[in-house]
Amino acid sequence: xxxxxxxxxxxxxEMGQEVTLRCKPISGHNSLFWYRQTMMRGLELLxxxxxxxxxxxxxxxxxxxxxxxPNASFSTLKIQPSEPRDSxxxxxxxxxxTDKGEQYFGPGTRLTVT
Amino acid sequence: xxxxxQHNHHVILSEAASLELGCNYSYGGTVNLxxxxxxxxxxxxxxxxxxxxxxxxxxxxxFEAEFIKSKFSFNLRKPSVQWSDTAxxxxxxxxQGGKLIFGQGTELSVKx
Numbered sequence: 001x002x003x004x005x006x007x008x009x010x011x012x013x014e015m016g017q018e019v020t021l022r023c024k025p026i027s028g029h030n031s032l033f034w035y036r037q038t039m040m041r042g043l044e045l046l047x048x049x050x051x052x053x054x055x056x057x058x059x060x061x062x063x064x065x066x067x068x069x070p071n072a073s074f075s076t077l078k079i080q081p082s083e084p085r086d087s088x089x090x091x092x093x094x095x096x097x098t099d100k101g102e103q104y105f106g107p108g109t110r111l112t113v114t
Numbered sequence: 115x116x117x118x119x120q121h122n123h124h125v126i127l128s129e130a131a132s133l134e135l136g137c138n139y140s141y142g143g144t145v146n147l148x149x150x151x152x153x154x155x156x157x158x159x160x161x162x163x164x165x166x167x168x169x170x171x172x173x174x175x176x177f178e179a180e181f182i183k184s185k186f187s188f189n190l191r192k193p194s195v196q197w198s199d200t201a202x203x204x205x206x207x208x209x210q211g212g213k214l215i216f217g218q219g220t221e222l223s224v225k226x
Contacts, residue, residue, distance in 0.1 A: 043204060043216040056213060091157060103214060105158040
């Protein structure tokens, strides 16, 4: 299995621009999670989906952030407009929901907003 | 609010030294507990997990962790570290709502 796939791996953009991060979960997994990792705040859960439906988005920092999961094999995290404080590594993870919480992480997208 | 606390932010050891990383959680219900490792520049990988049964859990690469319910702790141990264990280690708890809550992480540096 290819594991969780994320793209792009690195993104550098200017403040005010729209940024879209992409994730393909492991085939057969029905839960998908978006995390943000920074030095200051550590690893934070932003939102997670179960069967393509957002279950908990309480971690989404503000309205500039939005996430979608149009089908079982694809999700996006969008930031519009981006700000320098959004610079972080964004991880996507997935699991089957029946394996008691073990999540499989993607390689992450390192976002730099200048 | 549920939380996970890792007491050590940065630990520096020499090769062959023993390791113990502390982890405490605040959640009174049934929990699943995890330790993840993040090698430099890489994504998180599962080291070990506890769901039920024997509170002493063996993981990959010689790591183990002990679940002590009365202390709400799940400390990670390794009898003899190697330079290749240099990484950041995250303790996490999954509550009945399905969310994984991570600790702040402990950076381990092993000197050759």
